Amino acid sequence: MKNLPKEKRNRLVLIGVLTVIAAAAIYYFLIKAQQNSASSIAKAINEQKLKVGSAERLIAACSDIKKNVELANQKLASIEETMASGDMYAWVIQTVGRFGQERKVEIPQFSREVTTDVGILPKFPYKAAVFNVRGSAFYHDLGKFLADFENSFPYARVQNIELEPAGSSAANAGGDVEKLAFRLEIVALINSNTR
Numbered sequence: 001m002k003n004l005p006k007e008k009r010n011r012l013v014l015i016g017v018l019t020v021i022a023a024a025a026i027y028y029f030l031i032k033a034q035q036n037s038a039s040s041i042a043k044a045i046n047e048q049k050l051k052v053g054s055a056e057r058l059i060a061a062c063s064d065i066k067k068n069v070e071l072a073n074q075k076l077a078s079i080e081e082t083m084a085s086g087d088m089y090a091w092v093i094q095t096v097g098r099f100g101q102e103r104k105v106e107i108p109q110f111s112r113e114v115t116t117d118v119g120i121l122p123k124f125p126y127k128a129a130v131f132n133v134r135g136s137a138f139y140h141d142l143g144k145f146l147a148d149f150e151n152s153f154p155y156a157r158v159q160n161i162e163l164e165p166a167g168s169s170a171a172n173a174g175g176d177v178e179k180l181a182f183r184l185e186i187v188a189l190i191n192s193n194t195r
Contacts (some may be wrong), residue, residue: 017066083155083191085128092131096186099152100135103145107135115190125156126189133186136166136179156188 004012084091092110100107113129136143146158166179 003024049132079155080191082153084113084188085191088115088129088131088190092129092133092186095153096131096133096149099149100137100145103137103148104107104141105135105145107133109134118189126192128187129190131186131188132183134181134183136181138176138179142180153188156186158184158186160185 055144064117082095084095089110089112092113096110097107111132114132116130118124118126118128142163146161150157160183162183163180164182165177166181
């Protein structure tokens with residue numbers, strides 16, 4: 001370059017500088033813009049792949065969900081078959097009376113039902129029937145009866161239990177002194193979907 005005339009050297013330097021500026025301009029305005037566009041497209045593709053993957057998992061789980069709903073409906077139907085329906089007084093005598101006899105609990109007195117709203121959840125599809133029950137039993141037999149009753153009938157609960165020695169109760173006068181007289185309320189859901 002030293003042998004070149006000054007004018008040619010200046011032109012070569014000017015061409016070099018313009019070439020560098022043109023290359024930088026091409027890189028920033030064309031190549032960099034294309035790279036940004038390509039990266040945003042790749043990001044959008046990844047987001048769509050994630051959405052497709054979750055949709056495919058949901059579709060694959062759809063049959064399991066349907067199967068679980070079907071099993072839950074069958075379980076609900078089997079529970080509803082044993083729920084109180086029709087003549088509530090006959091139901092409580094047959095169900096609770098027989099259940100108590102199997103566990104050595106004497107239940108001679110059942111009151112008529114008092115129908116109420118459950119009030120647990122809004123638009124709850126069942127009403128409740130409250131029965132007052134009186135009877136007598138040994139302490140351990142009564143405890144077994146209460147535990148078995150609430151485990152066997154998931155739609156019923158026992159509340160307001162009152163205990164006293166059976167000898168002081170008029171219902172069991174002259175009976176065994178170790179027995180307890182009890183009063184309790186049984187709250188059972190009413191199956192209004194009977195066919």
